[in-house]
Amino acid sequence: MATLKNYKPEKRPMAGKKFVRVACVQAPQVVFNKWKQIEVACKYIKEAGEKGVELVAFSETYIPVFPAYYTGGYESNVEEWRLWNIGLQDNSIVVPSDETDAIGKACKEAGVYCVMGVNELDDADGVRTFYNTQIMFGKDGRILRRHRKLTPTYSERCYWGSGDGSDLGVVETDIGRIGSLICGEHHAILIRAAEMLMGEDFHIANYPGCHKAQSGEKFLVANRDENAYGCECHLGAREYALEAGCFCLCSCGILGEKDFEPEYKSLIGSDHLNIDWAIGGSAIVGPGGEYVVKPVFDKEGLVIADCYADDIKVSKMLFDAAGHYSHPEIARLVLNTKHYTNLNIIENSSPKKGISYKDLKNLSEEFEVDLDKLERIATRIEKHNQGLAIDD
Template identity: 30%
Template sequence: MKVKVALVQESPVFFDKQKTLEKVATLMRKHANEGCQLIVFPESFVPGYPRGFTFGATIGKRSKAGKELYAKYYNNSVLLDGNDLAFLEKLSKDCGAYLVLGISERIQENGSIYCSMAYFSPASGLLGVHRKIKPTGTERIVWAEASGESLVTFNTRIGKLGGLICWENYMPLARMAMYQKKVELYIAPTADSRPEWTTSMQHIALEGRCFVLACNQFYTKSMYPEEYQHLVANEDEDICPGGSVMVSPSGKIIAGPLFGASGTLMAELDLDEIHQGNLDFDVVGHYARNDIFNLKINNQPEMLDETKDSL
């Protein structure tokens, strides 16, 4: 089976949920019209990754201005219920394409926000959400951490989807949680724009014998609205140069890495390459040595099977 994929390396309308969702819709329609069946957006694309912000937090102290900024971020985070959910499900359905969207997700029940990756199907709507199980460094100021229930995977009409966000991909056991489900399209939205990230994505593709789709924002300091410029005064102008990349199961780069510009990487992926690669290495098959190693993952859901008529 062949699947045409788009990785969107763009900038959000920073801290404005509604305008950023409208931008997502414009880009989604454009690439769906170009024949893309899966369209992927970067980490925390809605309403933007708050790079360089401290939210007024130091050890033992939080400022009033920082709390007010957090409240604004909270209010512009996506609620996967009501209008936000209806908008995104309709968008995927109208475009006839799968959508994987990096969001800051607001949870009404517990008042927290999570760095999340939401999966939408044109036929089934919201398939599920992966929430970051370990926010990196001071990301923990604003984002809560999720549990094993968040390690979701999906058997869809375009292949088996799953993935991890940014530096979760450096967690070997988290990667194994994806490999054990035989994920074919491994999606890795990120905020890491270092050249070394490309090497990591090549390693994951080789290790998991899967296609790796790593998508980042392109953002410069000048793009921040005037009201936030003082918060990033000491940052470099090229605050996030991108680096989106697609890698084959043999570790070969298919498209990208794209640095220094907005743009979209597109490619047609032949899923049969995965089975070809398994001849000499299969991380959970003939190379697994289950007589020696045993990995238990607490509360990881079974792979949701969209291909069953009952869904």
Template identity: 30%
Template sequence: MTYPAFKAALAHVAPVFLDKDRTVEKACSLMREAARNGAQLIVFPETYIPAFPVWCALQAPIHNHDLFRELAANTIQADGPELATIAETARECGIFVSMGFNEGTTVSGGCIWNANVLISDEGTVLNHHRKIVPTFYEKLVWAPGDGAGLVVSSTRLGRVGMLICGENTNPLARFTLLAQGEQVHLSTYPPVWPSHDPAVHENYDLKNAILIRAGAHSFEGKLFNLVAAGYLDREARDRLASRDQEAGRILDASPRGISVAIGPNGTPISEIMQEDEGLLYANVDLSQCVEPKQLHDLVGGYNRFDIFQLTVDRSAQRPIRFRANGTDEDNDTPEADTLTFRS
């Protein structure tokens, strides 16, 4: 058995706020930069295209209809031309890409999912995942996903799985990936996540929360965890602050997300990037995942499968199913299980 070793790039970067086309251009530029620097995998943040809807934490929903419309207009579809451009760039650069995006659908102009795709170095989609449950105020924007993307992809870099933000808190979701032999876990987060008014209550410590969750999953699974959080740039901050006199104060005092690589012992193997925008690089050597399994192998000898059993439904949700002559027709909705790009 061989154990791959490779360099990964974690994109601690901001989108071009609510502009899908320019954000795709920026993403492709970053992919080329990462490839030039020897990276074989690049991980982008949660809903990088075209933005994380942090405005839901800053104003009541009755004031945010215009932002929701703008976000909906800049969603992309999983088989659409924007991801096709990213996939073609991945093929040209010979780099694997994990991309977070706001996913739309032709079925509904207002239905948006928090989605992520893993694209191979040959430009093919290996996995398409939708966040199972939006967290707190995120429910104002995103529909709940399904279990179809709880998949570990076998690649030349190893067995790769991914979860989005708060999903990394869900032990059953995490075990679902571990039980498929996950060796490299991709975790994506927003740039900032206000939970309280910092003037009256201690805020959610996003940095500490990420380190706890990423470290726990790495330690339990004896795997590498590559964390990419977004970056709140001045353009997005000022635009949101201009909408409400309290918004800027809350944003400025709310803890930022971090990007970091965690090793199989549960501790960081890279710098922690938080305050600056850029690419963070980390070296991954899967041979380091083997020895720790002697202590705790949760999907092997350190479990009792005669006692514990987990059943996961990976059916893809559909708004409608058609029947003709008493049998199901082939499903031809935009959310087909096997993705091909449309130009």
């Protein structure tokens, strides 16, 4: 029987695996002590590996904390504002670093893929700008992808810079294709379309915690009812899973007063601090937009599900956004993946030293060119490179 030379079994849903066990890690943050928090994260990564989990997802900016819990501005108490922001500066993550190495080591020992949410501190010299970042670690502990949130939402702009299209993408792995976006990016129509069109089996959607917008005393109010229209994180995760035909890990944060380090306890009770938003709500959604695991509130731990490849096949028979529903002859998407920098140094391209007499002699003999003529040409080239006047 003839075989298809270009047949690629790894292109099947979830790389041909029958099912993959995944988990959202709903763990408290440690405000502000990144090394304690990394210890907690590594503990959960180890536990996940022991339970047969191959992919784990942490909440948005899990390390060291979601900064916009503190909604400070020009009217803030100066000392309170300084305490929060310096704590954030001192406990954020550079990529790569000793901190990422520690997380990578835990992933390697547990044999899991991990998408970790961090406040990333720009590694450019003299720069103190943060990014809301997802770091994807491989089973071997290597960093496979870094994604910076493209646009901070509302008061988040007090803290984070903007990402770009250079780090949008999907990683091909032995458990399938894994992609991710952060919080409000799931409502950015063209951004989520670009990610979907790269083809995902698993999508990580991480959020700071569950809340919903409504009228009342505060603009955002915590919501624990998974059956309500409720928090936009669940709306976004379910719609994304349905449109992409993939499994979506909606990973949300949880935080309480006990999770503040002693020197930061004074912030509790501030009019600007809203940790009541972080009540969890992590859930796992199937490719039909249905809950595989319903939102879990007010509880620390692993939210685990077995994801079956056949569910993707059935879902895409009905609706395949990148396939029979895409219609590129009608509408197409252009993605700019260039990364821009604000300082581009053009180095002097002139040679560090002139051509030697021996080289000129060899060229003269090889190509039968007069040696004196070659010497004159070489001299003119050298003067030109040095910006000197050239004799006629």
